[in-house]
Amino acid sequence: QKEVEQNSGPLSVPEGAIASLNCTYSDRGSQSFFWYRQYSGKSPELIMSIYSNGDKEDGRFTAQLNKASQYVSLLIRDSQPSDSATYLCAVTLPWNGGSQGNLIFGKGTKLSVKP
Amino acid sequence: GAGVSQSPSNKVTEKGKDVELRCDPISGHTALYWYRQSLGQGLEFLIYFQGNSAPDKSGLPSDRFSAERTGGSVSTLTIQRTQQEDSAVYLCASSLVGGGSNQPQHFGDGTRLSIL
Numbered sequence: 001q002k003e004v005e006q007n008s009g010p011l012s013v014p015e016g017a018i019a020s021l022n023c024t025y026s027d028r029g030s031q032s033f034f035w036y037r038q039y040s041g042k043s044p045e046l047i048m049s050i051y052s053n054g055d056k057e058d059g060r061f062t063a064q065l066n067k068a069s070q071y072v073s074l075l076i077r078d079s080q081p082s083d084s085a086t087y088l089c090a091v092t093l094p095w096n097g098g099s100q101g102n103l104i105f106g107k108g109t110k111l112s113v114k115p
Numbered sequence: 116g117a118g119v120s121q122s123p124s125n126k127v128t129e130k131g132k133d134v135e136l137r138c139d140p141i142s143g144h145t146a147l148y149w150y151r152q153s154l155g156q157g158l159e160f161l162i163y164f165q166g167n168s169a170p171d172k173s174g175l176p177s178d179r180f181s182a183e184r185t186g187g188s189v190s191t192l193t194i195q196r197t198q199q200e201d202s203a204v205y206l207c208a209s210s211l212v213g214g215g216s217n218q219p220q221h222f223g224d225g226t227r228l229s230i231l
Contacts, residue, residue: 107157
């Protein structure tokens with residue numbers, strides 16, 4: 001069973017702090033990693049993608065990937081109340097005949113940023 | 116350009132009725148996915164289409180659920196003899212290419228289905 005694990009939270013941080021969201025995955029052959037943000041009552045929205053070990057920065061967001069540890073994280077700097085949402089980690093499996101389109105989602109971490 | 120379009124946005128129906136949910140993917144996207152999300156829960160994979168290939172139906176929860184994709188574009192998810200446990204948000208996503216590629220999925224706004 002291929003799995004993507006996330007702490008369900010809620011993760012509560014004060015406004016202006018750094019929020020750190022973590023994700024582990026079970027298949028060592030995974031190649032592509034995505035973070036989605038889902039506001040309550042809305043659909044998931046792609047916010048970051050990362051394919052290589054190391055850090056990738058986009059504005060206040062930094063994705064970090066460590067394939068050896070099978071770990072991907074999302075850092076949100078200067079957290080704002082508008083960042084309060086559920087963050088979904090998604091991992092592409094190696095080609096296995098196309099099952100599920102090879103993208104497996106974690107159950108998400110709920111982030112709450114307190115003013 | 117236009118994103119993934121789903122209709123209706125909301126559907127309320129009586130138990131035992133059939134419902135059809137529609138998804139129009141992003142133009143040029145060959146892969147299309149259906150998910151279900153119950154309140155406060157994660158995404159539950161239902162079915163995946165890649166071009167004209169046979170779909171991966173491994174996530175469909177029962178034989179009351181079926182889906183088709185005509186002409187490699189628009190997809191319809193049909194639920195027959197609806198039950199109260201079918202109440203959820205049904206999300207459609209598309210990607211440029213599926214199956215092991217590095218392409219992310221882009222989601223529509225979903226159809227909120229309520230079974231009375």
